[in-house]
Amino acid sequence: MGAEGDDGRVIAGRYRLRARVGRGGMGVVWRADDQLLGRQVAVKELAGDDDLPDEEAARRRERTFREARAVAQLRHPHIVVVHDVVEQDERPYLVMELIDGGSLADRIAADGPVDAAEAARIGVDLLAALGTAHAAGVLHRDVKPANVLIESGTGRVVLTDFGIARLAGTTTLTETGAFVGSPEYTAPERMSGGTTGPESDLWSVGVLLCAVLSGESPFRRDSMGGVWHAVVAAEIRLPEQAGPLLPVVRGLLERDPGRRLGAPEAARMLRAFLETGRTPRAAAVTEPGRAPRRTPAARRGSWTDWSPTETDVPRRRTGTPGAGRRPRGVLIAAVLAAAVVGAGVSAALLADRADGGSGGGSSTGSGTGTGGGAGSAGTPSSAVSGRSADPSGASGSSASAKSADPHGTSVSAAPAGYRTAHDPAGFSLAVPEDFSRDLQGERVFYLSPGQTFRLGIKVSAPQPGGPEQVLSKASAEGSRTNPGYRDTTLVESVHAGLPAASWEFTWNGYTRTEGPRHTYDTCWEQSGRMYDVWVSAPVGRGAEAKRYFDTALDTFVPKSS
Incomplete structure (x- = not known):
């Protein structure tokens, strides 16, 4: 019954099936002749299954008739026209307008x-x-x-x-x-x-x-x-x-x-x-019967791409990030946003909660992380030829797809454009080749030129309540520590096969020059330590930031216990 064949059956004494032109989950579509009106039509035949119980067979027939009743009500140039619905040998057939063209x-x-x-x-x-x-x-x-x-x-x-x-x-x-x-x-x-x-x-x-x-x-x-x-x-x-x-x-x-x-x-x-040639933003007003719709980027959907953006310069602050609403289901709270552009701000980096990972309870060691939105932790990155580097950030020589870090652990090679940093703090991970290392208290940063992108890592002792509690606590302080803190998503996730929490949020930045920021953060416990990894950047650079974040997680190897 290929497209070139002629089935020859006549359905309901009127529709002669000619060639099969398509197959879907619910049946086969035929090109057919309407012998009464002298026109070509499309006939959809419900896929039969002789082994189905009578009840299920009746349900399938009802599904097709329901389709006919629904579509037959509609008249629109971009909706297929339903001409007829017939039944033969306890099998329904839907007769429709024949569209000369493919899907x-x-x-x-x-x-x-x-x-x-x-x-x-x-x-x-x-x-x-x-x-x-x-x-x-x-x-x-x-x-x-x-x-x-x-x-x-x-x-x-x-x-x-x-x-x-x-x-x-x-x-x-x-x-x-x-x-x-x-x-x-x-x-x-x-x-x-x-x-x-x-x-x-x-x-x-x-x-x-x-x-x-x-x-x-x-x-x-x-x-x-x-x-x-x-x-x-x-x-x-x-x-x-x-x-x-x-x-x-x-x-x-x-x-x-x-x-x-x-x-x-x-x-x-x-x-x-x-x-x-340009797409405007959505209007702030709602349509009748719809909830108010916020126009700023990165709402609850956990976005990696596009938003209004400015450059930024951080300022010193204290406290933990926080305050997110708790969505239902697996959603718990939020994913963070914040990063730093501007030069010569090492003091601010130490206290900058939006760039500072949440692992730990002290005010200087606990900051808004950069949550890899719901379930983003451990997402496989594209794979890779590798490089290695020393802790200072200098590029090393090419490596094989797998190499051993100084702690004796097998580590995935860095993708093209990245290098593997063997950090003295007790971990290895891939970072972009032009990122430089900066130690700020308990936190290690790898910073892009100009600090547009900030990759942060914090290693600490396990905390009561685990990663979820740590990020939830940080989120609870968000409104106080991050101006315009909003659009948070905190979710349970998995990293390296271990329970984790991932967090994301957007905020306004500390100055007009700084502009809105967005951060991805994942926190988990492994080998008797708590690890918090985040990447933050201007919200309009979210796609790049997410690539850096995913690569960091995918290549992260903690010190062997």
């Missing part, structure tokens, strides 16, 4: 990612289609490139396959415990079993924009558990190609559905990009 997924696979203008055009059309569906009480619940068709010749965008859509107020088929949908494109509230609304479809549009711009979803992982963690808890790594549309993508990928960018505003921003 968006096929297009990306064949030709690669699209440019920002094409992505914006697709986004505007999908948002318009979803606006019509949502106004009719219909949720799609499976927006992804495979369910978007691009008509040949015209380029018309058509949203299809409402196979798991439901009418508002009806019982969902997934209430039996089965997950229906594409996890990589599914909103966190739905992945967590929460209430699903129109906002969930908008999240999926945000993921789709990332996918069409870069070639894959930012939540793609090797396992269902990995996908769940990436969607629900881990820091969201936006592709560099999303840069021109970042205000829209970030607004749609807000984990809190009440703060997620609405369809009209997202469409307005995309149209503005198409007209001017």
Whole structure:
């Protein structure tokens, strides 16, 4: 039954199946002839399974009829037209408009990612289609490139396959415990079993924009558990190609559905990009029925990319970082932001809580760390040819993929552009080649030229309550010690197979010149010690800072006990 074959069956005495043109999770799509009206149509045949119990078979039929009822209500140029729904031999068939063209997924696979203008055009059309569906009480619940068709010749965008859509107020088929949908494109509230609304479809549009711009979803992982963690808890790594549309993508990928960018505003921003080549920020005002939406960068979604940014100079301060709200579920509190640009400020570095890691209880040794947002600890970095270096920061000679540090521990080689620092404080890790070492009390810093980026490490004795308690205590002081402390995320995580806590937050900086800051921090106990590793930087340099942070964690080796 290949695309070139002729099946020949006639369904409901009217629709002759010709060639198979696609297959999805719920069935096969055929090119067919409507012999009554003399036109070509697409016929979706529900995948059969003779081994299914009668109850499950009936459930599958109901799913298809539900799709027909939902989509048949809708009239929009970017929504596939449903002509008919019929049943034969206890198997349902959905008769739809035939679109001469392939799916968006096929297009990306064949030709690669699209440019920002094409992505914006697709986004505007999908948002318009979803606006019509949502106004009719219909949720799609499976927006992804495979369910978007691009008509040949015209380029018309058509949203299809409402196979798991439901009418508002009806019982969902997934209430039996089965997950229906594409996890990589599914909103966190739905992945967590929460209430699903129109906002969930908008999240999926945000993921789709990332996918069409870069070639894959930012939540793609090797396992269902990995996908769940990436969607629900881990820091969201936006592709560099999303840069021109970042205000829209970030607004749609807000984990809190009440703060997620609405369809009209997202469409307005995309149209503005198409007209001017620049994407404006989201309006501060909310749409009717939506919670207030904050416009500053790095909200609760744990961002690695893009935000308004300034350079910065730290000032001396004392106290521990803190005060974060405690989200539900696995989310506990916050990930920090702060770093230092400016020269000749070693005294401020010692007391700078936003750059100072939270491991430990003393005022000078405990600072806001740089939490690797939810679940970011231990994320594999790209791998690597290595270099080694002495503690002073001078580059060493090339090394093999694995080498032994002075403590006798096997350590991963540094990636290209990095060197392995064997620190006298009792650990090894990879740092960028141009970072220099600076010891400030209990904390070791590796600083970029101009101190734009600050990588900090603190080694201390284990603390009561472990890493989570230490970071929670630091977060509790955040409002007092960090002007504008906000958008915190503190999560339980894992590093090197050990329980850890990761923290992230944004704050305003201490001066106008300094500008807003963002930090990633992970704290864990290992070999009888507590380790706190963080990276801080101007919020607009988050992608670079996160790469430094991930590399530091991935290559960190403590002194052998």
